[in-house]
Amino acid sequence: MKNLRKKLSYYGNLIIEKKLTAGAGGNISARDGKFIYLSPSGFCLDEIKENQWVKVDLETGKIYGKLKPTCEISMHIGIYSAREDVNAVVHTHPPITIGLISAGVKFKPVFPDFVSLLGEEIPVIEYVTPGGGKIREKV
Structure with a gap:
């Protein structure tokens, strides 16, 4: 512990x-x-x-x-x-990542094993207000 x-x-x-x-x-x-x-x-x-x-x-x-x-x-x-x-x-x-996502940039997996797990794009949830139960549902 x-x-x-x-x-x-x-x-x-x-x-x-x-x-x-x-x-x-x-x-x-x-x-x-x-x-x-x-x-x-x-x-x-x-x-x-x-x-x-x-x-x-x-x-x-x-x-x-x-x-x-x-x-x-x-x-x-x-x-x-x-x-x-x-x-x-x-x-x-991550500030840079948040900025890029906010600008609509899509992220692609770099490694082949990530493509098999995640698909052609890395999934991103839309903005949810911090502290609410909605993030639990989205994730």
Whole structure:
């Protein structure tokens, strides 16, 4: 458990270092049995200390601790509930990618194995208001 939170902090720092999101945008989580640990609301990913990851029971939705989880908690729970083989969720807002998508640019997979998994274009969902349950349905 502590090792998992340490890894989340490491990847949170890496996401910011590589400029894959700006400010407090984006959120990440990882599965630990019947629980997940996810980023707290209002934090930049590189500011989250190991003991600040929010623990959530996947079966009941119970939130442990005093910090409020990311507003995208329903998306994270939805992914883990739908896919038992998924052990981590990384949701970033890369500024350049967001700009290109907003301009209508389509992305094509670069590697043949990605084409077989994704098709000729990488799927993108339309904009949804953060924090609502709609992103859970779209993803």
